[in-house]
Amino acid sequence: MAVSITVYGGAGVIGGNKILVEADDTTISLDFGINYARWSQYFEEYLKPRTGRGLADLFEIGLLPSLRGIYRSELEPSWDDVWSRLSSKIRDVRLDAVLLSHAHLDHSGHISFLNPDVPIVCSPITAFLVKAIQDSSRGDFEKEVCYAIPREEQERLLVPCDWRRYASLQRQFCFPAPPSLSLEAQAFWRKPIGARKLNYKQPKAITRIGNLKVRCFPVDHSIYGTTAFAVETSKGWIVYTGDLRLHGKMGYMTREFANEAAKLKPIVLLCEGTNIGEEGNAVTEEEVLQNAFQKVKEAGGKLVIADFGPRNLERLLTFREIAAECGRKLAVLPKDAYLLQSLHLVMPEVPEPIADDILVVYQEVKKAVNWERALLARYAKQNRTVSPEDIRRHEGDYILCLSFWDINELIDIKPGRGGMYIYSSSEAFNEEQRIDMRRLRQWIDHFGLLPVGVPDVETGKVAEAERGLHSSGHASASELLEIIETINPRIVIPIHTEAPELFADKLSAQRQVIIPEVGVSIEVPP
Numbered sequence: 097m098a099v100s101i102t103v104y105g106g107a108g109v110i111g112g113n114k115i116l117v118e119a120d121d122t123t124i125s126l127d128f129g130i131n132y133a134r135w136s137q138y139f140e141e142y143l144k145p146r147t148g149r150g151l152a153d154l155f156e157i158g159l160l161p162s163l164r165g166i167y168r169s170e171l172e173p174s175w176d177d178v179w180s181r182l183s184s185k186i187r188d189v190r191l192d193a194v195l196l197s198h199a200h201l202d203h204s205g206h207i208s209f210l211n212p213d214v215p216i217v218c219s220p221i222t223a224f225l226v227k228a229i230q231d232s233s234r235g236d237f238e239k240e241v242c243y244a245i246p247r248e249e250q251e252r253l254l255v256p257c258d259w260r261r262y263a264s265l266q267r268q269f270c271f272p273a274p275p276s277l278s279l280e281a282q283a284f285w286r287k288p289i290g291a292r293k294l295n296y297k298q299p300k301a302i303t304r305i306g307n308l309k310v311r312c313f314p315v316d317h318s319i320y321g322t323t324a325f326a327v328e329t330s331k332g333w334i335v336y337t338g339d340l341r342l343h344g345k346m347g348y349m350t351r352e353f354a355n356e357a358a359k360l361k362p363i364v365l366l367c368e369g370t371n372i373g374e375e376g377n378a379v380t381e382e383e384v385l386q387n388a389f390q391k392v393k394e395a396g397g398k399l400v401i402a403d404f405g406p407r408n409l410e411r412l413l414t415f416r417e418i419a420a421e422c423g424r425k426l427a428v429l430p431k432d433a434y435l436l437q438s439l440h441l442v443m444p445e446v447p448e449p450i451a452d453d454i455l456v457v458y459q460e461v462k463k464a465v466n467w468e469r470a471l472l473a474r475y476a477k478q479n480r481t482v483s484p485e486d487i488r489r490h491e492g493d494y495i496l497c498l499s500f501w502d503i504n505e506l507i508d509i510k511p512g513r514g515g516m517y518i519y520s521s522s523e524a525f526n527e528e529q530r531i532d533m534r535r536l537r538q539w540i541d542h543f544g545l546l547p548v549g550v551p552d553v554e555t556g557k558v559a560e561a562e563r564g565l566h567s568s569g570h571a572s573a574s575e576l577l578e579i580i581e582t583i584n585p586r587i588v589i590p591i592h593t594e595a596p597e598l599f600a601d602k603l604s605a606q607r608q609v610i611i612p613e614v615g616v617s618i619e620v621p622p
Contacts, residue, residue: 097121099331099620101364103612104161106591109133110370111202113592114161115336116189119329119620122306125194126325126336126366130205130238134159136528147237148253149173151209155181160209161615166191167209170247173254184615193217193270193305197338198322199225199407201239208240212265217302217310220277220442221321223269224284228438229407231289231467232431242267243294263293270302272312272323281441289467311360313353315340318408318569320443324353331620332363335583339368339592342575343378343567345410350571354582364620365585369593370570372602378572379564381414384520387564389418391518391548397492399515400424401545403499404566409435409446411520412497416447419495420454427458427482427496430468433475450480457481458496461508484508491515500532503539513544520549520565524556577602589618 097120105114105128112131117124138157139145145153150171154160155178160167162182166189172178179186194210196218197203204226207216216223227242237245243266247254277285277299288294303310309328316322317339325336335357340350357365371378392400404411412432419426428436433449440448449455457475461484464472475481487494487509498505499521517540524530534553549565551558558565571579580588580603587608590596600609610618 097330099329099334100617101334101366101589101612101620102615102617103589103591104163104615105129105131107612107614108594108596110592110594113197113203114206115366115591116161116163117327117329117334119327119331119334120307122192122308123189124192124305124308124327127197127203127338128194128207128210129203130201131159132202144236145238148255149176150247150254151178152176152181154209155179158183160206162186163189163191165189166211166214168211168244171209171254173249173252175252195310195325195327195336196222196226197324197336198222198317198319199229200319200339203338204241205238207267208238208244212244212267215268215270215302215305217270217272217305217312217325219312219314219321219323220271220275220299221439222323223271223299224281224438224442225319225321225407225435227285228435231438232434242269243296245292259290259292263295264288266294266296268297269299271299272301272303272310274301275299278441284438284441313349313356314346315350315353316344316346316348317341318344318405318410318567320409320439320446324357326357326360326362328360329620331622333360334364334366334620335360335362335585336366337368337579339370339570340579341378341569341571342578343380343572344569345381350579351582354579357583362583362585364587364589365580365583366589366591367576367580367599368570369576369590369596369599371568371572372576372590372593372598373595374572375574376572378575379567381410381567383564384411384567385414385417388415388518388520389421391516391565392418392422392424392495395492395516399487399491399509399511400495401515401517402495402497402520403518404497404520405522406499407435408569409439412436413446415495415497415520416452416454422495424493424495425456425482426454427456427487427494429460429497429502430457430464430471432497433457434467434471450475450478455480458487458505459483460502460505484510487511500536503536506539506543511543511545515543515545516548517545517550518548518565519551519558522566522568523558524551524553526556530554530556573598573602580607587620
C-alpha cells in the first residue's frame with residue numbers, strides 16, 4: 097500500500113512541526129505545533145488571532161493546514177465560510193492520532209484546534225505538563241491542548257458556552273505503557289480549574305494506531321518527558337526524532353534511542369536540525385551549573401536573579417542545586433511551583449516544592465487567579481512564601497527566578513545596587529528579541545544590577561567571557577551526525593531547521609536526503 101509523508105509545518109523553519117504520515121489506511125500527525133516564525137510575521141503579544149472568529153484568522157494567515165475533518169466543528173461559524181480563506185487545496189482527512197513529542201507549544205499548541213476525539217499519544221510526563229501549563233495560563237484558545245472549552249455563536253461571535261451547563265472536554269491521552277498513576281495523580285488529572293467542570297478521560301495504554309505499530313523512546317531535551325517515535329508501516333519503519341540532544345544530563349537516553357532505532361533498520365528518519373549549522377562542542381548542563389555557581393559565589397551578599405526559559409525545569413533545578421550549595425533559597429513564581437508539583441506526581445525525583453527546604457514561592461504583586469490563590473494559601477500555611485519586602489530585607493538569602501516578562505517585580509523588591517542578573521537562556525536571534533534585550537538592559541541599569549550572560553543589543557550574541565551559562569535544548573551538528581549515523585536510515589528528511597540543505601552536504605553519499613516542501617507529499621519507496 098502507498099505510504100506518504102507530508103510536512104505541513106517544520107519545513108525550512110524551526111518549530112511548528114505538523115507532519116502527516118498516511119499509511120495502511122491509517123493517518124497520524126507527528127506533533128501539531130505553532131509555527132512561531134510565521135505567527136510573529138502577523139501577530140504579537142497584544143495582536144493575536146481573534147478567539148471570537150474561530151478558525152478564520154488562522155486559515156487566513158495560513159497557520160493551519162487545509163485538512164478538512166480534523167478540526168473542532170464549533171470553531172467554524174455559520175456566517176463565515178472559513179474554508180474559502182485557504183489558498184491551498186482542501187483535503188478531506190480522518191486523523192487517527194497525534195504523536196506528541198513534548199509540551200513546548202511549537203510542537204503542541206495547535207492541538208488546541210483539533211477535534212477533541214483525536215487521541216494524543218505522549219509520555220505521562222508530557223501529558224501532566226500539558227495540563228499544568230494550560231491550567232496555569234491565561235485563557236487562550238491557542239493553549240487548549242489538554243482540554244477544550246466549548247464555544248457557541250452569539251451575535252456573530254464565538255464565545256465560551258455557559259460554564260454552568262457545559263463542561264470542558266478533555267482529550268484522550270494515550271501512554272506507551274499501561275498508566276500507573278497514584279491517587280494524587282489521578283485527582284490532579286480529573287481536577288478542573290475554576291468553576292467550569294471537566295469531562296475528563298482516563299489515560300490509557302496504546303501500542304497501535306489503526307494498522308500501525310508505534311514505539312516511543314524517551315530522549316533528552318530542555319523539557320522533561322520528551323519522546324521520539326517510530327512507526328511501523330508496510331514499507332518499513334519511519335522514525336521521528338522530535339527535539340533532542342546528547343549534551344544534557346539525560347543525554348544517555350538519546351543514545352539509547354538511537355541504538356534501539358537502529359535495530360529497526362528504518363527506511364526514513366525525520367530528523368530535527370535546529371543547530372545543523374553550529375560547529376564546535378555544545379555547552380553541557382553540568383558546565384552551566386559550574387559556571388553559574390561561580391557567578392553566584394561572586395555575588396557575595398547581594399541578590400541574584402536567574403533568568404531562563406519558561407518550563408525549563410531542568411535549569412530551575414540546576415539553580416536549586418546552586419542555591420543549596422551557596423546557602424540560599426530559590427524563590428520561584430507560583431506558575432513554576434505549580435509545574436513542579438504537577439510533575440512530581442509522575443516524576444517523583446522532581447522535588448515537591450512545599451516539602452523542599454530550598455524552594456520558596458515568591459508572591460507577585462498582582463491579583464491572584466483561582467489556582468494561584470489556592471496554591472499561595474497552601475504554601476503560606478507552611479511558611480513557604482516570600483514577599484518583595486522579605487527579599488529586600490535579606491537579599492543575600494535568595495536566588496530569585498524571574499524572566500524579562502516578570503522584570504517589573506523589581507519595582508516592588510527595590511534591590512540594592514550591585515546585585516547580579518544571570519541570563520541563562522538562548523541568544524537573541526532576531527530583531528524583536530534584540531529589542532527585548534535593549535529593554536532588559538534598561539531595567540538592569542535602572543536598578544544598578546550586574547548583567548551576566550545578557551546578549552548584546554546589536555549582535556544578539558553573548559560576550560565571549562560570559563558564555564557557558566546556557567545549554568541548548570537541541571543537538572549540535574556533530575551530535576546530529578552521530579545520531580543519524582547510529583540510526584543508519586536509508587532516507588533522511590530534515591525538519592525543524594532553517595538550513596535543510598546542510599544535511600545533504602554533511603551526510604555520506606550512501607544516504608538519500610529529501611528536503612521537504614510544505615504540503616508536498618513524499619512517497620516512501622519500497
